[in-house]
Structure formats: structure tokens, C-alpha cells
Amino acid sequence: MKDKLVIGGRELKNRLFIGTGKFSNNRIIPDVIKKSGAEVITVALRRIDFGSAEENMLNYIPEDCILMPNTSGARNADEAVRIAKLARASGCGNWIKIEVISDNKYLLPDNFETVKATEILAKDGFVVLPYMSPDLMAAKRIKEAGAAAVMPLGAPIGTNKGLKTKELVKIIVDEISLPVIVDAGLGKPSEAAECMEIGVAAVLVNTAIATAGNPAVMAEAFKLAVKAGRKAYLSGCGTTNEFANASSPLTGFL
């Protein structure tokens, strides 16, 4: 049986999505993308600073990748919608990662504004992938609002702490009939595998790859870990035996 991931009508072969922020040098990004096998690549949209010679990220992303601009910088739904519409005007497709953050201390997403933005953008024909705090009720609202996937965080952005929200993410995986993508917080390939083992559809990794000693090799390590975790999930993970033998059988009366 073929194991397909379909989001916004696109069939994806690779369940590792990568972000392009924080790289020491953008010129290594094409190699990182190639080694990661990622088909979905996240970028941000920024006002051009005419004083600096900052390069355009599009120069480094292969044409056949799906570009997923985020709405970083948005502090509420309206700002996210404005950024999303601008991103679409680039002609690079209609995928959007909603990211609404009004908390500068922990950088945690604002689920309420995210639901609002999701509804507006889904109605407007976007393929909406909202980044969120892993809350089941918010995930339900996001689904009802028309999202193509939900992207709960594994740990606060950039912390590389791993899947700290496992119990909550697992509940969302069990209850929400949309692809669940763990976004943010994953620091090691083993943590990406851990996500995949509990049935997460894909993971989005940026900092862990960008800040590795050798980003391209780390990208490949994540690719393999995601594949391993997915296979483990599909094969049905065995679990350790938690049961001690009961002293008297419970079903002895039968």
C-alpha cells in the first residue's frame, strides 16, 4: 500500500518540511534542500532594505519545491491576512503558514487570532497551514475554519528541546482528521522520529538544521529519522509490557 500525504491537493513523498531561517550562509541552502529531500520549504516575507545587499531567498530554492511563506511578524489576524495576500501576489503559489505571535517573551502563537486568520484565508482560496499551541479545542476550530493541516509546536520556537508537548500532540493526532505537522522545537533527528512514531503526518525543522555543524548532513539525518519514524508508525509499534501477572486471573470465572 502506498503511503501518501496529500495537502491542498498536492501529493507529497517527503514528510520533512524545512525552514530557511538562521543559516550562516544562504548559499548552502540548495544543498540542504537536496539532502533533506524536502518538497515544502518555508520562507518569510520582508520589506526590502535598500541599504543592504541581502539576497532574495528565491534564488536558493529549487523551482519544483512548494513554497510555504509564513506570516511571521504578524501580531494579529489582520496582519497575517495582509502578509498572506502579499505573499500570494509573488506568484509562488497559494500555500501559507499562519504564524501569529504577540508574545515576545516565549514566542508562543496566539491560537485565537490564528483561528480568525485561518477562516479568512481558507475562504479566500489559500492552502492554510496554521502554526499553533497544541490545544485540542483550538485545533477543532482551526479545522472547522478550513485549514489544510494543523501545525502544533513541539516546544517553543528555536529551543531545540524536542517533543515536549507529546501528550497534547498525540491527542490532536487521534482526534483531528487533518494532517498534523509538528512545527518548532525539534532539536534532534531522534525527536523527529519520535513525532512520526506517534502518527504525526510530517515535521517542520529549521533551527536544528540551520545551526548544526554541518547543516546538509544534519538535513539528511532528519530525512532518515522521519522515514524511520514513519515506517515504525505504519508497522505498528510494539510496546513494553507494563503488566505484571495478576495473582488470581480476572477471567477465571468464565
Place this chain on the structure above:
Amino acid sequence: MGFYEKYLQFRDFDFESFFKKVTDNDVLRIIQKDGVNEMEFLALLSPKGEKYLEPMAEKSQRLTLQHFGKIIFLYTPMYLANYCANQCVYCSFNVENRISRKKLTLGEVEKEAGIIAGEGIRHILILTGESRKHTPVSYIKSCIEILKKYFHSVTIEIYPLDRDEYKELIDSGVDGLTIYQEVYNEKTYKALHLKGPKKDYGYRMDAPERACMSGMRSVNIGTLLGLDNFIKESFFMGLHAQYLQNKYPGTEMSISLPRLRPHVGVFEPECRVSDKSLVQLIIAMRLFMPRLGITLSTRENAVFRDNLIGLGITKMSAGSKTEVGGYALKERTEGQFDISDTRNVEKIKAAIYKKGYQPVFKDWQNI
């Protein structure tokens, strides 16, 4: 869309081939994992699953303890009337059966209520046959008004209603609905329900959902075990419970597992459901839906019921009579079915304590 679409998904499913593919390892793995999906639930119900009742029971006991603690909730049924327009071949109240028919007067309802409440019972389940003529919604409302004085919770097991009728009864104080599909297999359903409004399979199937939509606090569904293939019926009931729980997370979902009991009439069950099968169903349901209420009535005998305490069930009826006026009235009618556990409330309480559990009479009050 309603549960019927889910039913259609599996109506023509090749259960036999699926069962052939279930391995011993599959069953053991499912027992040990967290969270059981619908196909895994079916594997637990399968003949292969029957080989692993003991480890399944251990897990079920642990989950039940984790979610409900060491308690068994007690309630008592009260039959208000046995008038019925339906011809269900397996039921004593069948319109064609020549039994004496009766409907309690409001005075009699009060008398019955006094006796039941006197035993310490605080949750009452009221039942009628299906006769909008003899027991209209207005009559049921009047009964509820009286019963509210004696009980903290009044639940109903009556003919299926429309959404606004459920709302009306909720507003007058009802907080729970029990309604069994009886049999999920649509063909069998049509064959067993020969006459009357109950012939409408879809209207009955959607009744628990209508109650959920109207804001019913708790909903209890079930299938009459013995009317059709045991595994398939159990599977559909499980899917139905899960469908409702997922769609109406605010409703407290429960199931009942009534096995066919002797009754007036000549109908013989399609299949006999063994004690072992019933236990397999209870513990498989627990693994499938850890927070589900599971009700066991006095259809089952005392020894069997006592052995099931702690294994997965959460609610039991006590001191039940299935005749109209069975508690107070001298003049007797036919019961809906024969009671098997005839102990009074006091004795059932003692039996529950003896198992190390606490009988609970009130876990909720409508204010």
C-alpha cells in the same frame, strides 16, 4: 450526515477475511498500546481476540480504575406503561401479544417513586412502550414533574423523539437518554420489526444524535445481543458510540450490553451470546473508549454481575422490576423481560462493597 454513512462504510466489509488476517501478535500489540483505532477494536472483538481475554481484562481493569475509580453507579428502572404500537418479535410488549396493558396514573407514579427512593436510589430510568396515543410526551412530562421530587437524575428510555421534543423534556428535568438500536444490521432490523413506527430504521438510528444536538447530558446506546451476528453488532455499536462521542464531546456517552432474555412470545435468538463473548465485548469496548460508561442490567445473573465489577462496567441497575407498577401495585402485568439478578438494593450494595468498590447513588444533580 449521520451515523448511517459510517454504517454503510462497513456494511459490506469482509469481516471473515479480516479475522483470518488477525495474528496473535496483533492482538497482544493492540492490548499493550495506548489508544485503539476502529480496526484494532475489531481485532479485539475477533475470534483471535478471545484467546487473550486475561491480558485484555487486566488492561481494561486498569483503564476503568484510572478513569472511574473504585465505584459502581446504581440506578433503578421504572416502567410507566406497556402500551405499544410496535410489533418487535423479541419483546413482550409486542402489540400482538395478549398481555394486560397498563399505564400508571400520576398517583401511582408517586407511589412507585416513594418505594424506589426509600431504598436509597437517587437516579431513576423511566420506560414506556411506543405509544404516542397512551403515553404522549405531555404524560411523560407530568411524570417527570413528580419524579424530580424523589430523584436527582431522571433519565428516559422511551420511543424516539424529535429534536424539539427532546429539548422539551430536557427543559422539564430529564438529563439522560437510553435508546438501543436493537440491531444495526438493516436487513435484520426490517425483518424483526414487523409493524409500527419503529419500522423506521433511520429515525431510530439518529435519535441519540438528535438528543445530543438538543443538549442531553448523557446518552446511552446499545444493541440487543442475540438478534444478529455478535461481533458485527458489537463493532457497529462501538463505532456508533465513538461517532457520537467525537461529534458531541460534551455529552457523556454510555453503552448497554443487553443479552436477549426469556420473554412472552416465540422468537428465538439468532445466536446465543456466551458469557465469554460478553466479557470480551466489555473489555474490548473499554480499550476502544477508555472513558465510556458501560451499563449492566439485572438481565444478567448475580454471580456473573459480581464477577464483572472492576472489569470494565461502571453502572448497574438494582432491585429492578420490569412490570408496570412492579414496585407498589398488587395487580401484576407482564414484565418486558425476565429479571435474572433479583437481589434487592441492599444486597447489591453489600456485594459491591465486598468487591472493594463503592456503590454510588448520586453523581450528578440537575439544578
Place this chain on the structure above:
Amino acid sequence: MYLILNGSKKEIAEKTTIKELLLQMGLEPEKVVVEHNYNVAAKEYWDNTVLKDKDKLEILKFVGGG
């Protein structure tokens, strides 16, 4: 005449179109996004949208992001 371009004043010649401005700034038009007076300016209109005095223009591009 002048524009408010990305928050700063910029002198431009009369009758400059968006497309012409982008080229003058040395930008690759296919890789940037333009917001004209707070509205998204679709690429197909850049050729014949003539900028007016005190127009507000934002030119954006994609950068690294996660």
C-alpha cells in the same frame, strides 16, 4: 514628486510606472512583491500603474524563515 518607499522618502520622475521603478532600483521584478497604497499590487498591473505624488509603496521579498 516623491514616494514613501519602504518607509522613506524617495524622489522619482513624473509618470514612472511600478515596473520602471523596480528596474531603476535594480530589482528582479519576478522575485519581489509590491504593496501600493496598502493594497496588493498584482504583477500584471505593474506595467500600466503610474505612480503619483506621495504614493506609499512597499517592496518586499522573500528571506529566510521557518
